[in-house]
Amino acid sequence: MLEANNIQYLVQGRAIVNKVSLQLNPGQLTAVIGPNGAGKSSLLKLLAGDYKLHSGVIKYNDRVIQNYRPKDLAQVRAVMPQHSQLTFPFKVKEVVELGLLSLGLKQGEQLVREVMMETQTWGFKDRLYGALSGGEKQRVQLARVLVQIWAESDQPKYLLLDEPTSSMDIAHQHQVLHIASKLKNKGIAVLAVLHDLNMAAAYADQVILLKEGKVYQQGSVAEVMASKHLEYVFEHPIMVRDGFEGMPHLIQPLPVHHQTHSFKIA
Numbered sequence: 704m705l706e707a708n709n710i711q712y713l714v715q716g717r718a719i720v721n722k723v724s725l726q727l728n729p730g731q732l733t734a735v736i737g738p739n740g741a742g743k744s745s746l747l748k749l750l751a752g753d754y755k756l757h758s759g760v761i762k763y764n765d766r767v768i769q770n771y772r773p774k775d776l777a778q779v780r781a782v783m784p785q786h787s788q789l790t791f792p793f794k795v796k797e798v799v800e801l802g803l804l805s806l807g808l809k810q811g812e813q814l815v816r817e818v819m820m821e822t823q824t825w826g827f828k829d830r831l832y833g834a835l836s837g838g839e840k841q842r843v844q845l846a847r848v849l850v851q852i853w854a855e856s857d858q859p860k861y862l863l864l865d866e867p868t869s870s871m872d873i874a875h876q877h878q879v880l881h882i883a884s885k886l887k888n889k890g891i892a893v894l895a896v897l898h899d900l901n902m903a904a905a906y907a908d909q910v911i912l913l914k915e916g917k918v919y920q921q922g923s924v925a926e927v928m929a930s931k932h933l934e935y936v937f938e939h940p941i942m943v944r945d946g947f948e949g950m951p952h953l954i955q956p957l958p959v960h961h962q963t964h965s966f967k968i969a
């Protein structure tokens with residue numbers, strides 16, 4: 704289990720992540736949602752170990768994150784950041800192979816091929832990464848981080864994704880979240896920062912709704928993605944309906960002129 708207890712991250716005295724506690728369980732997909740600036744990416748970076756905690760504790764599989772060497776942490780958790788810069792003219796397959804380096808491996812042809820097939824990137828493996836579309840690049844980056852945690856293991860692993868589908872068409876958005884769902888069967892816990900509320904509703908087992916660095920609501924889709932919670936946090940009219948045949952809710956943000964009431968809780 705990944706466990707965060709009362710974690711805080713301060714910038715110039717301001718709590719960007721404010722006493723957040725959460726658990727990521729193997730076989731679960733957790734969506735982190737919330738408005739711009741709510742602290743979603745900062746929370747993910749704290750969990751990844753990229754930001755230094757001001758206070759609180761993060762444990763991966765009962766071991767405090769500071770006690771992991773970088774190479775050991777890389778075997779337990781993989782991180783796909785919002786933006787990945789590459790200045791060298793790498794080919795697509797070479798970018799995916801970078802995932803092997805973080806494991807200290809020099810070769811892994813079969814592994815690389817498997818994740819590239821899964822992410823539908825094998826078909827353009829010899830193209831230059833820099834020439835790909837935004838959505839194609841995201842799939843390549845996903846393949847790169849999947850390499851890290853793809854192999855079977857006796858310890859739970861974690862995949863942290865920061866807006867992994869932001870540049871993707873609808874089919875590829877679903878494909879990525881479908882891949883993330885399949886990882887659950889491998890005993891991997893997935894955390895994804897998502898802006899698309901419908902995608903979060905469709906795939907998440909647990910939803911964390913952030914507002915101003917704090918957890919406003921945390922729980923199942925049905926518990927968290929209620930109109931009153933979403934409207935309050937996003938300060939925007941949002942209609943929530945039951946979906947088709949047991950499908951999760953349909954979240955319908957309404958145009959601003961439909962706003963009929965204030966979203967501040969009295």
Ligand SMILES: Nc1ncnc2c1ncn2[C@@H]1O[C@H](COP(=O)(O)OP(=O)(O)OP(=O)(O)O)[C@@H](O)[C@H]1O
Nearest residue numbers: 714719737738739740741742743744745746896898
């Ligand atoms: N290193 C930093 N220095 C100063 N301010 C920062 C730093 N990192 C984050 N912030 C601020 O903290 C707040 C939360 O940022 P964060 O990127 O975590 O939000 P977010 O919820 O991921 O937003 P978005 O949806 O726009 O990606 C923002 O107000 C941001 O400007």
